[in-house]
Amino acid sequence: MIKTKITNFISGSIFLPNVRQLVAGLVRAMVKCYPIEILETLLPQTCESIEKILHKSEITLLNDHNGDLELTWYLVLFAELVQARGDILLIYQKMIKSIFHQCIRILHKDSYEAIAKAIQNLLRSLLNIYPMNYRLTREKLDEPFIDFLPIRIWGQNADFDQIQVQYHIPNVDEIDFVCDFVNTFIYSELTFLKENFLKVSKDERLRSLTVISSLAIGCFRIVSRIESKEVPNL
Template identity: 60%
Template sequence: DFKKTAVTFQFLNAILMLVTCIDCSSAIHTRNDLTEIEKEVCLSTAKFEDFVTEFLNRTFQMIDTLSTEMSDAVVLNHETNSEDQEASQELTSMISGIVQQCSKKIFQMIREKITNFLAASSFSPKISRLLNGLVRAILKGNPEETLKYLLPQTCERIEKILNHSETTILSDHKGDPELTWSLTLFSELVRARGDALIIYKPMILSVFHRCIHIIHKESYEAVANAAKNLLKTLSYVYPLEYRLTVENIEEPFTDFLPIRAWGQHVEFDKLNVQFHIPNEDEVDFACEFVE
């Protein structure tokens, strides 16, 4: 039920936007200024990792179920697509909120679980929005690490499919499900921050050069989306993060205790927003791609 799922994601997102997902339980041993309530809260934060793990497991189960159901369906109506989009947007927002305000340990766990799930099999394009939401979220949290574990493998997978398939795969209107899924994932990965993509320029251009003439509708749409996403991330100015606090949120908690930032507002004139501004290499990459 996409409506109920979207509402659940929305509820969790509203809460997780206001807290940092960090295990602060060690603070009770390093600080002597904690109230009894703060000690209880610090101890309860040890459950964050278990909560996120369970949430991801249930999300993966939902995606697996939807993938099977939708692959058997002949037609998906407009209402279903609209509900699917709403659920995927809420999922993206929720996971983004977690990964941008969590400890390195929890982020690595999230990244590992998502990358392992994506690598395990191919998925129906019909549920690509939900999967893209997961990828988009961890890309925002740590583009360098996410790309390292996903982009080379995805490009290699695409090249392997093309190398081991018949020469008609590019001109086949029926397409190849695995290739379509890989291109969909590729299109999402090139949303990553422009400067993080530079080192992968040769493999990115290689995929475009080989797939630009594909005629299968969904595969071609994935390639077109990849081109749009790549040019935007290389040439646009955009905020880099949306964290609740600019303080160091990692242990030890001697100077700053993350739970004390929960739900706190920031004065407008004290915002220190960091923007991505295209550098020379990114502009050159964009120009080379267009040419």
């Protein structure tokens, strides 16, 4: 009930910059705890709202340095939603890529910074290695408190061999999504800078460099190590 009320409140509201980060933090926590339900509820609505705003005045908003308060909020919300688990993000792959294709060239600073953050969050989520279960005990935590009180195991040593922690390793589909995403956007931005570096404004160059930086940081986990000679006498 509480989760439903919060999602309805977030999806139907537009937040000013001074409260935007607070609400974004709330969304981030919900995505980590209930990724399937939250994405199913919020992601399609958020993407639809972004597309509606862009279709109303696409040319104006893409080149408007003042930006649009409503669009910026939905982009911030979008950036938080793509922090969900990689296997869940695969379900919405086409929807996610469509938003990036439409918004990657927005010149408003807050908006393209939200897009850059979304790029990093998306790539890191798809390449993340994480434990499937964070419990450090083999006891059943859902038992009645009469049979088992969780606070009694606080601070106790844990034998990781007995717990047998299982990790999620990015699968082939997640890695393919990352490679396709990076190849789609990083080469287009590099080509844009190479061909128009002296023609475009400083704001356009900064936007493009910000996007390239986010792409590089996001896919850093799958970049091969650079082989170099060992530095002697260290």
